[in-house]
Amino acid sequence: xxxxxxxxxxxxxxxxxxxxxxxxxxxxxxxxxxxxxxxxxxxxxxxxxxxxxxxxxxxxxxxxxxxxxxxxxxxxxxxxxxxxxxxxxxxxxxxxxxxxxxxxxxxxxxxxxxxxxxxxxxxxxxxxxxxxxxxxxxxxxxxxxxxxxxxxxxxxxxxxxxxxxxxxxxxxxxxxxxxxxxxxxxxxxxxxxxxxxxxxxxxxxxxxxxxxxxxxxxxxxxxxxxxxxxxxxxxxxxxxxxxxxxxxxxxxxxxxxxxxxxxxxxxxxxxxxxxxx
Amino acid sequence: xxxxxxxxxxxxxxxxxxxxxxxxxxxxxxxxxxxxxxxxxxxxxxxxxxxxxxxxxxxxxxxxxxxxxxxxxxxxxxxxxxxxxxxxxxxxxxxxxxxxxxxxxxxxxxxxxxxxxxxxxxxxxxxxxxxxxxxxxxxxxxxxxxxxxxxxxxxxxxxxxxxxxxxxxxxxxxxxxxxxxxxxxxxxxxxxxxxxxxxxxxxxxxxxxxxxxxxxxxxxxxxxxxxxxxxxxxxxxxxxxxxxxxxxxxxxxxxxxxxxxxxxxxxxxxxxxxxxxxxxxxxxxxxxxxxxxxxxxxxxxxxxxxxxxxxxxxxxxxxxxx
Numbered sequence: 001x002x003x004x005x006x007x008x009x010x011x012x013x014x015x016x017x018x019x020x021x022x023x024x025x026x027x028x029x030x031x032x033x034x035x036x037x038x039x040x041x042x043x044x045x046x047x048x049x050x051x052x053x054x055x056x057x058x059x060x061x062x063x064x065x066x067x068x069x070x071x072x073x074x075x076x077x078x079x080x081x082x083x084x085x086x087x088x089x090x091x092x093x094x095x096x097x098x099x100x101x102x103x104x105x106x107x108x109x110x111x112x113x114x115x116x117x118x119x120x121x122x123x124x125x126x127x128x129x130x131x132x133x134x135x136x137x138x139x140x141x142x143x144x145x146x147x148x149x150x151x152x153x154x155x156x157x158x159x160x161x162x163x164x165x166x167x168x169x170x171x172x173x174x175x176x177x178x179x180x181x182x183x184x185x186x187x188x189x190x191x192x193x194x195x196x197x198x199x200x201x202x203x204x205x206x207x208x209x210x211x212x213x214x215x216x217x218x219x220x221x222x223x224x225x226x227x228x229x230x231x232x233x234x235x236x237x238x239x240x241x242x243x244x245x246x247x248x249x250x251x252x253x254x255x256x257x258x259x260x261x262x263x264x265x266x267x268x269x270x271x272x273x274x275x276x277x
Numbered sequence: 278x279x280x281x282x283x284x285x286x287x288x289x290x291x292x293x294x295x296x297x298x299x300x301x302x303x304x305x306x307x308x309x310x311x312x313x314x315x316x317x318x319x320x321x322x323x324x325x326x327x328x329x330x331x332x333x334x335x336x337x338x339x340x341x342x343x344x345x346x347x348x349x350x351x352x353x354x355x356x357x358x359x360x361x362x363x364x365x366x367x368x369x370x371x372x373x374x375x376x377x378x379x380x381x382x383x384x385x386x387x388x389x390x391x392x393x394x395x396x397x398x399x400x401x402x403x404x405x406x407x408x409x410x411x412x413x414x415x416x417x418x419x420x421x422x423x424x425x426x427x428x429x430x431x432x433x434x435x436x437x438x439x440x441x442x443x444x445x446x447x448x449x450x451x452x453x454x455x456x457x458x459x460x461x462x463x464x465x466x467x468x469x470x471x472x473x474x475x476x477x478x479x480x481x482x483x484x485x486x487x488x489x490x491x492x493x494x495x496x497x498x499x500x501x502x503x504x505x506x507x508x509x510x511x512x513x514x515x516x517x518x519x520x521x522x523x524x525x526x527x528x529x530x531x532x533x534x535x536x537x538x539x540x541x542x543x544x545x546x547x548x549x550x551x552x553x554x555x556x557x558x559x560x561x562x563x564x565x566x567x568x569x570x571x572x573x574x575x576x577x578x579x580x581x582x583x584x585x586x587x588x589x590x591x592x593x594x595x596x597x598x599x
Contacts, residue, residue, distance in 0.1 A: 120574055124535065124570040232422075
C-alpha cells in the first residue's frame with residue numbers, strides 16, 4: 001500500500017467517525033442535552049447572548065438556545081437528505097437496470113429522458129413547485145428532491161449493468177435459462193450495488209446544500225420546523241451584532257457535507273470518474 | 278459540421294420540451310394553485326374562481342399544456358401578477374443583468390480552475406496537491422449562498438470595502454462611461470468573486486483528474502522520449518488532450534451553476550433573473566416563475582449544446598459525434 005492511499009484510508013475513516021458523531025447527536029436530539037429548540041428564555045436577559053457556559057452556541061433573537069436549534073436543524077436536514085436519497089436510489093437503480101437490460105431502441109429513449117433530467121436545474125423545478133403549493137412538509141420536500149435527482153444514479157447504474165451483463169457468469173446463467181428478473185436480482189445487482197452505494201453517497205452530498213439553499217430563500221419546510229437553511233436565514237437579520245448565529249450552523253453544514261464528500265471519494269474506485277461518463 | 282449542428286439542435290429542442298413538460302406536470306401534480314392561499318374573507322370564493330378562469334387554470338391539463346407550449350413558442354409568457362406588466366418585459370430587463378454577473382464569473386472561474394487543476398495534476402500526490410484538493414473539496418462542500426453570506430458579512434458589512442447589495446448606486450446619474458463601469462465593477466466584485474470561487478474549484482477538480490489521466494497516455498511517453506520538457510508536455514500535449522473533456526464537464530456543471538447563481542443573486546440583491554425568481558416564488562407570481570424556470574432550463578440546454586460543440590471542435594481527433 002502506497003503512502004498516499006494509506007493517507008486516503010485514514011481520512012476516509014476520520015470522515016466516517018465525524019459523520020457518525022454528527023448523526024448520533026442528531027438522533028439523540030436536543031432534549032437529551034436538557035435543552036429545547038423552541039422554548040424561549042427570558043426575553044430581557046437571554047436575547048442574542050453570545051456563547052457562554054449556559055448556551056455554548058449563544059442564543060437567538062427569540063432567546064432560543066442556538067445549539068439546540070442546530071441539533072434540531074441537523075435532524076430535519078439529514079432526515080430530508082436520507083429520505084430523498086432513498087427515493088432516488090430506488091428509482092435510479094430500477095430505471096438504470098431496466099435501461100441496461102432493455103433492447104437498444106428502448107434504452108436510447110430511456111437515456112434521453114435521463115439526459116433531459118440531467119439538464120434540468122433541480123433548484124428551479126423545486127422552486128416552481130413551491131411557488132404553486134406554498135411551503136411543503138418535510139416528507140413532501142424529500143419526495144420532490146428524490147423525484148428530481150435520480151438521473152445521475154440511473155446513468156451510472158445503466159453503464160455498470162451493461163458491463164456486468166457481458167461478463168461470463170451472467171452469460172452462463174442466461175444460457176442455463178435463468179428468468180430475467182432473477183438474472184437481474186441475483187447475478188447482476190450484487191455487482192452493481194457497490195457503485196450504486198457510492199453514487200448514493202455523492203447524491204447525499206449534493207442534496208444537503210440544495211435543501212439548505214431552498215430553506216434559506218424560504219422555499220423549503222414550513223415553520224416552526226427549522227432546517228439548517230432556516231437558521232442561516234435567521235442569521236442574516238443580525239449581520240453585525242450576532243456572529244454566532246452564522247458561525248455555528250455554517251461549521252456544522254460544511255463539516256457534514258465535507259465528510260460525506262470525503263467518504264464518497266474514498267469509496268470510489270480509482271479508475272472511475274463517474275461524472276465524466 | 279452542419280449535420281452535427283442540426284442533430285444537436287434537434288436534441289436540444291427535445292430536451293427543452295421534456296424539461297418544460299416536467300416543470301409543468303410536477304407543478305400541476307402538486308396540490309393547490311396560486312389562488313388557493315388567497316384569504317377568502319377578503320376575496321370571495323367567486324373572485325378566486327374568476328381568477329382561475331382568467332388564467333385558464335379551470336381547464337383540464339390536456340388543454341392547458343398545449344396552450345402553454347404554443348404561447349411559449351410565440352414568446353408570450355402572460356402577465357406577471359406581482360409586477361402587473363408582461364412577463365416578457367420583465368425577462369428583457371433581468372436577463373442582461375444576469376449575464377453581466379454570469380459571464381465574468383464563468384470566464385474567471387474556468388481560467389482559474391484550469392490553471393489550478395493543471396498545476397495540481399502535474400504534481401499529483403505531492404503535499405501541495407493534497408492540500409489544494411482539500412481546499413477545493415472544502416469550498417464545494419459549502420453551499421454557494423453561504424459563501425456569499427460570509428463574503429457579504431465580512432467584506433461589505435464589517436469592512437465596508439464593497440456595497441452589499443445591488444448592481445449600481447440607487448438613483449445615481451453617471452457622468453461618464455468610466456464612472457458607470459467603475460460603479461458596476463464595485464458592486465459586481467463580491468458576487469462575481471463568490472461564483473468564480475465555486476466554479477474554479479469544481480473545474481479544478483475535474484481538470485486535475487483529466488491531467489493525471491492524460492499524463493499516463495502513450496503520446497506523452499512519446500513526447501518525453503523525443504526530449505520534450507515537462508513544461509512543454511503539459512502546455513502543448515496534455516492541455517490539448519484535456520480540453521475536450523473540460524468542455525463536456527462544463528456542460529454538466531451548467532444546471533447546478535444556474536441554480537446556485539440564482540441564490541447568490543438573491544443574497545446580493547443583484548437585479549437579475551435569480552433574484553426576480555426568488556421574489557416571484559414568495560409572491561406566488563406563477564406566470565413569472567414558470568417563464569423564468571423555462572428560460573433557465575433552455576439556457577442550460579443551449580449551454581450544454583455549445584459545450585458539446587466546443588468539445589467536438591477542440592478534440593484532437595476531430596471526431597464530431599452527434
